[in-house]
Amino acid sequence: MQFAITFRGPPPRPAPVPIAEIARVLRGESGHAGNWRRLDVTDSANPPIGGPRQQPNPMLDGQIAVALGVPRSDVAGLYDEPTFFETSEVRGDFTVGWHGPKGWRVARSMRPPPFTHWHVFTLIAALLTLLALAVPAWFIAQRISRPIRDLAAAAKRARLGVPEPMPGGGPREVRELAQAIEAMQGRILHQAQGRSAMLAAIAHDLGTPLSRIAFWVEQLPEAARERASADIDEMREMLGATVRFVRDDRAGAAHTRLDLGSLIESLADDLGTAGTPVEVATGPRAVVRGDPSALRRLFANLIENAVRYGERARIRWSLEPGWVEAVINDDGPGFDPARTEALFSPFVRGESSRNRATGGTGLGLAIVRSIAEAHGGQVTLENRAEGGGRVRVRLPAE
Structure with missing residues (x-):
């Protein structure tokens, strides 16, 4: 735009019309003898009526009357640009009438076209300038935003217990941010390792007293012995589940390509052989990248939960653009919508919304979400319209 104004000048203004040209047109002479604006000539029985901004100017009326060779009273003009001194031309828009033998002859200045060559040139220059700036600006923006x-x-790939190297390129500020994140990740990793070691030590140390208690329990009467043994088994299960949760939360096994459908069918066969009521609806080939052991544990936990709370499990999978979705349905009481997110927290059990007669450590869904997120996936809980619960697992497809 600045280039156009610099080399082409400002927007063109209408050229002034010589008074001699106005007089010539009013006399009815044909032809256009200059590069000024054309005039529209009409005959009327009434004096001319100008535009809202046009005002009379006796000085210009007198000069036009002299050019016509008629009395001043026979000329009536209206002009939108005032003139306070004698001039040989009229600027701006105007309407001039001459009262001749046949009535009034009125000449009006014609408005110039709104879109001139200057506007075309300026528009083209602006578009070319925009194009010339947009391409390098896009590359600069990509160079800045890519790091x-x-x-x-x-940062999204980073997991607790698994160090993720941060990219080191880009501007100085981005490099400093990457170094700060890497240092923070190291501190978190150190704390997580300490926590895991502490929990493992606690589980190990508690195992010995539990074994001694189990030995002494054998000397109790049968009824009391059975109840005490059940409590000891529950404590051992909780300790084992806690250690497994910590291990899964910081596991860093290599991910490989695998057929998720085959993994689910194999798991269902193993569980079915052990007496677990599970049904599988075979779906399309679904390839994902992940840790086979962790994914088996994920679906085993969901199937066991479905059987525990809903008597049986039905599992199917399907493909969506970029995703594999596995759905596990049960016939239980469903989920409390107000607590679906809380159920993924460690040691939160679902008895308040499901069957109180069932047990569990409250770590099953926490482990499921941890494994799913480690694979870039999602887990959601829903209620089926026909009754029962539904769990959706979405994993990135290969």
């Missing part, structure tokens, strides 16, 4: 996107992707 930030890489850093965000690395």
